[in-house]
Amino acid sequence: MSEYINKIKEIFSKKEIPPLCYLHSFGCQQNVSDGEKILGMLCGMGYGVTEDISAADLIIYNTCAVRENAELKVYSLIGNLKRLKENNPDLIIGICGCMAQEEKTVENIKKSYRHVDLIFGTFAVKELPRLLYEVLSERKRAVDISEYSGEISENISAYRTDSIKASVPIMYGCNNFCSYCIVPYVRGRERSRKPEAVLNEVRELAYAGYKEIMLLGQNVNSYGKNLDEPISFAELLREINKIEGDFKIRFMSSHPKDATGELIDAIAECDKVCKHMHLPLQSGSDRILAAMNRNYTVEKYMKIVDYARSVMPDFSFSTDIIVGFPNETYEDFRQTLEVIKRVRFDNIFSFIYSKRTGTKAAEIDDRTSGEDKSRWMRELLNVQRDITDNGFKRFVGRTLTVLFDSESKTEGYFSGKSDEFIIVEANADKNVIGQRKQVKITKAFNWALQGEIIG
Ligand code: SF4
Numbered sequence: 158m159s160e161y162i163n164k165i166k167e168i169f170s171k172k173e174i175p176p177l178c179y180l181h182s183f184g185c186q187q188n189v190s191d192g193e194k195i196l197g198m199l200c201g202m203g204y205g206v207t208e209d210i211s212a213a214d215l216i217i218y219n220t221c222a223v224r225e226n227a228e229l230k231v232y233s234l235i236g237n238l239k240r241l242k243e244n245n246p247d248l249i250i251g252i253c254g255c256m257a258q259e260e261k262t263v264e265n266i267k268k269s270y271r272h273v274d275l276i277f278g279t280f281a282v283k284e285l286p287r288l289l290y291e292v293l294s295e296r297k298r299a300v301d302i303s304e305y306s307g308e309i310s311e312n313i314s315a316y317r318t319d320s321i322k323a324s325v326p327i328m329y330g331c332n333n334f335c336s337y338c339i340v341p342y343v344r345g346r347e348r349s350r351k352p353e354a355v356l357n358e359v360r361e362l363a364y365a366g367y368k369e370i371m372l373l374g375q376n377v378n379s380y381g382k383n384l385d386e387p388i389s390f391a392e393l394l395r396e397i398n399k400i401e402g403d404f405k406i407r408f409m410s411s412h413p414k415d416a417t418g419e420l421i422d423a424i425a426e427c428d429k430v431c432k433h434m435h436l437p438l439q440s441g442s443d444r445i446l447a448a449m450n451r452n453y454t455v456e457k458y459m460k461i462v463d464y465a466r467s468v469m470p471d472f473s474f475s476t477d478i479i480v481g482f483p484n485e486t487y488e489d490f491r492q493t494l495e496v497i498k499r500v501r502f503d504n505i506f507s508f509i510y511s512k513r514t515g516t517k518a519a520e521i522d523d524r525t526s527g528e529d530k531s532r533w534m535r536e537l538l539n540v541q542r543d544i545t546d547n548g549f550k551r552f553v554g555r556t557l558t559v560l561f562d563s564e565s566k567t568e569g570y571f572s573g574k575s576d577e578f579i580i581v582e583a584n585a586d587k588n589v590i591g592q593r594k595q596v597k598i599t600k601a602f603n604w605a606l607q608g609e610i611i612g
Contacts, residue, residue, distance in 0.1 A: 161286035179213035184221025196316035222255035251275030305345030363402030378415035391423035398427035441496030442489035473577035475504035481530030483523035549601035580605035
């Protein structure tokens with residue numbers, strides 16, 4: 158890798174002005190994190206980073222394949238770049254990420270989007286210097302969609318745009334093959350980073366003053382199982398918690414099938430770990446969970462929730478729900494509502510099922526009507542609004558720890574997330590951004606809390 162980085166530096170040393178790159182990442186935090194690594198490599202080659210796409214010498218779209226609609230949007234964005242390329246033939250256009258790992262997509266881009274110079278899949282990120290050198294030196298298209306090698310590159314530093322919160326991937330890939338999800342096909346099997354590599358990165362971030370560190374993986378709960386010296390995610394959390402510094406730890410995503418009592422105990426014991434878990438339920442019907450190949454039942458899910466609340470009564474859960482999985486009935490959906498009412502999630506990310514070609518679920522002959530799915534979704538949103546309304550009221554009069562990170566829409570107010578992952582706003586000046594403060598909650602809305610900073 159360094160051989161090609163040096164060769165590219167050599168090319169750029171002859172330029173009067175350093176070239177600029179623009180990168181946009183779509184989709185999940187894992188993809189955003191990959192994008193930070195790509196930018197880190199490009200900076201190492203001599204590129205400056207710009208947010209102005211028209212000023213860029215290199216444009217990269219780091220794509221997501223989870224939803225077909227998002228893919229269509231990317232095609233339209235790539236199409237729009239044709240005019241920029243006509244005006245500036247030296248412009249280099251690259252596509253990477255999950256879409257670039259799908260053979261049919263790559264064939265389509267090669268055939269119909271001839272202005273794209275660079276295509277590399279999720280396993281070829283470390284090959285970027287070589288590929289880019291080929292494009293720069295030979296002015297020919299470079300493509301690498303090689304299959305999964307299992308190798309993790311540890312020598313790529315991320316270019317981080319956020320100076321308050323940082324994400325640290327702890328593992329890559331997924332072994333679960335949920336029937337609606339394309340991720341295992343484009344990101345390969347689970348492989349964990351060695352604990353020392355994770356701990357070193359967290360140490361550096363803590364030393365640099367980051368206030369929140371998000372540990373990332375498609376299923377962090379199965380972290381470490383396949384390492385030569387296996388270690389559980391709970392053990393990793395305990396080790397990270399020992400690192401000195403004024404930072405808090407979050408993690409996502411968790412798979413309920415691998416969530417354990419040991420993990421809940423570790424969260425309870427570790428003062429730096431936020432008392433919140435995003436635990437995707439997807440459905441409250443065991444029949445639908447089986448069709449989704451989720452490998453847990455509602456009973457197993459509730460065991461974790463009940464145990465967490467028995468140890469930490471105020472523990473906050475958020476979740477994902479898919480409404481209208483193929484052939485879901487109203488009875489299945491009603492069971493989902495039941496679980497939602499029992500758990501009292503502080504936040505739900507709900508989606509109407511959308512078919513993803515290439516997955517098992519896409520082959521099901523779906524007889525549930527679109528009208529039913531939309532009606533159920535409205536019902537779910539109403540139920541959740543009542544739960545959030547009442548749930549948030551429990552915080553009024555109490556003091557929460559909030560990391561402020563932005564200006565609120567309410568004039569004179571700034572907002573951030575509490576340890577429970579709830580938006581909290583308070584009257585303050587802009588120096589509050591980047592600080593963790595104690596906020597006494599005075600008001601609850603159904604989307605956020607409001608309060609006064611008391612320390
Ligand atoms: S756990 Fe399931 S939904 Fe999550 S990435 Fe893996 S296959 Fe997809």
